[in-house]
Amino acid sequence: MSSRIGVIQEHTRILRQLSLLSYALTALLAYLASYLPLFDSSPRTIINGASRSWTSTFAYPLLRWDVFHYGHTAQYGYVYEHQWAFFPGPSLVMRGTSEFLHFLGVISQRSTWETVLVGGAVIASLCDTSTTLYHLSLHHLRSPSLAFLATLLSLLPSSPATLRLVPYSEPYFTMLSYRGMLYCARRQWLAAVCAFALAGAFRSNGVMLAGFVLWGIVVEPSLHKQQISPGKVIHALALTLIATFPFIYHQYRAYIAFCTDVTSAAPWCESFPPSIYTYVQARYWGVGFLRYWTLPQLPNFLLAAPVLAVLLWSTTYYVLHALNPRLRAVLSGKDFGASAADPSPFLGSSLAPHALHALIFTLLLLLNSHTQIVLRLAASMPFTYWTAARLVMESPRWGRWWVAWSVVWGAISVILWAVFLPPA
Known part of the structure; x- marks a missing residue:
C-alpha cells in the first residue's frame, strides 16, 4: 500500500511539472506567433500590441474569436441580442479578477479591454486538470500506470490555446466538469452538482453533466437490481435541478429583458419553451440539425475528423461490447455485476456514464453544431484520453499516430489562433 501511495505521489508531482511546461510552451508559441501578420486586424483597433504597457503586451495575443464577446460582456454586460449565446461565467471571471488585481495594485486601471483579458487569462492558467484527471482515471482504470498515461496524453490537447491560455469557457468548464465527475466517482453528490452547476455557468452543455448524478443514484443501482425508493428519485431530481439551474436562470434573465413588454417582445418569446x-x-450562428453540413464547411469537418473518429469509434465500441452485454444480462435476470470480468480496463462498468456522455455529446457536435468545436470540447470528456491511452496500449501503431497528430496539430492550432485564422 505504501509503495502504491508513493507511486501516486510521484505521478502527480511529475504531472504538475509537465502541465506547467505544457502551459509555458503554449504561451511562448502563441506570443511569438502573434508577431506574424494577422488575417483579421481587429485586435489592433482595440489593443496596441506595440505598446510598452505590460498589460497590452500580455493581452494582445489573447483577443481572438469569441474573446471579443466575452470581453465586451465583461465590461458592459449583455448589450446585444447575439451575446446571449455566451454564458456569463467567463465574463464574470474576467471582470472579477480584473477588479481584484486593481484592488491589489497589480494593474492601474479597472475593467478595460487589457485588464479583463489579463484577469481571465490569469485564472485560465490556474485551471490545471492534470491531478483531477489522474485521480479520476485511477478510480475508473484501477491502474496508476494507465492513469498516468491517460493524463500525460491530456497534456497534448487538440486546442491548447483555448484550453489553458485564453479566457474562453473551456479552461473553467473542463476543470469544473472533471471535479464534478470525480465527486460522482466518490459518491459525493452535493459537491458534484455544485461543481456541475458552476460548469453550467460557462457552457450550455453543462446541463448534460447532470446525467452523471442520475446515473449514479438511480440507473446504476437499478442495474444491480437494487430497489429505488421514491425518495431517492426525488433526491436525484432535486440534485439535477441544482446542476441545471444556471442554464434555466440564463433563459429567465433573457425572458425578463426581452419578453415582459408585449408590444416589443422578441420573436422567440412566443416559443415553448421560450429560449433565447x-x-x-440558430439565427446568428446557423446552428441546427445538419445545417452545418454544407460543402464550404468540408475543411472544418476534415480538421475535426481525427477527434470525431476516435470518439465515435471508442464510445460505440464500448456501448456494443461492454454496456450492451451487461444490459442483456440484467434483462435476462442476472445481476449487473455478475457478468464476466471485463477483458480490458477500458471496458469497465464504471465507464458507462462517461461513454454515453461522450457519445451523445459527440453526435450533437457532429449533427447539430459547428462541428470543428469538438477540437476544443474533446478535452472536457475524459473518455477522449482514456481512448488515447487504449490506443497506445492495445494498438501501438494507431497510438503513435494519435500522439504525432496531437503534437503537430496542437502546435499548428496555436499558431492559427495567434494569427486569427480558423478553426475558432
Whole structure:
C-alpha cells in the first residue's frame, strides 16, 4: 500500500511539472506567433500590441474569436441580442479578477479591454486538470500506470490555446466538469452538482453533466437490481435541478429583458419553451440539425475528423461490447455485476456514464453544431484520453499516430489562433 501511495505521489508531482511546461510552451508559441501578420486586424483597433504597457503586451495575443464577446460582456454586460449565446461565467471571471488585481495594485486601471483579458487569462492558467484527471482515471482504470498515461496524453490537447491560455469557457468548464465527475466517482453528490452547476455557468452543455448524478443514484443501482425508493428519485431530481439551474436562470434573465413588454417582445418569446439561447444560435450562428453540413464547411469537418473518429469509434465500441452485454444480462435476470470480468480496463462498468456522455455529446457536435468545436470540447470528456491511452496500449501503431497528430496539430492550432485564422 505504501509503495502504491508513493507511486501516486510521484505521478502527480511529475504531472504538475509537465502541465506547467505544457502551459509555458503554449504561451511562448502563441506570443511569438502573434508577431506574424494577422488575417483579421481587429485586435489592433482595440489593443496596441506595440505598446510598452505590460498589460497590452500580455493581452494582445489573447483577443481572438469569441474573446471579443466575452470581453465586451465583461465590461458592459449583455448589450446585444447575439451575446446571449455566451454564458456569463467567463465574463464574470474576467471582470472579477480584473477588479481584484486593481484592488491589489497589480494593474492601474479597472475593467478595460487589457485588464479583463489579463484577469481571465490569469485564472485560465490556474485551471490545471492534470491531478483531477489522474485521480479520476485511477478510480475508473484501477491502474496508476494507465492513469498516468491517460493524463500525460491530456497534456497534448487538440486546442491548447483555448484550453489553458485564453479566457474562453473551456479552461473553467473542463476543470469544473472533471471535479464534478470525480465527486460522482466518490459518491459525493452535493459537491458534484455544485461543481456541475458552476460548469453550467460557462457552457450550455453543462446541463448534460447532470446525467452523471442520475446515473449514479438511480440507473446504476437499478442495474444491480437494487430497489429505488421514491425518495431517492426525488433526491436525484432535486440534485439535477441544482446542476441545471444556471442554464434555466440564463433563459429567465433573457425572458425578463426581452419578453415582459408585449408590444416589443422578441420573436422567440412566443416559443415553448421560450429560449433565447436556441434562438440566437440558430439565427446568428446557423446552428441546427445538419445545417452545418454544407460543402464550404468540408475543411472544418476534415480538421475535426481525427477527434470525431476516435470518439465515435471508442464510445460505440464500448456501448456494443461492454454496456450492451451487461444490459442483456440484467434483462435476462442476472445481476449487473455478475457478468464476466471485463477483458480490458477500458471496458469497465464504471465507464458507462462517461461513454454515453461522450457519445451523445459527440453526435450533437457532429449533427447539430459547428462541428470543428469538438477540437476544443474533446478535452472536457475524459473518455477522449482514456481512448488515447487504449490506443497506445492495445494498438501501438494507431497510438503513435494519435500522439504525432496531437503534437503537430496542437502546435499548428496555436499558431492559427495567434494569427486569427480558423478553426475558432
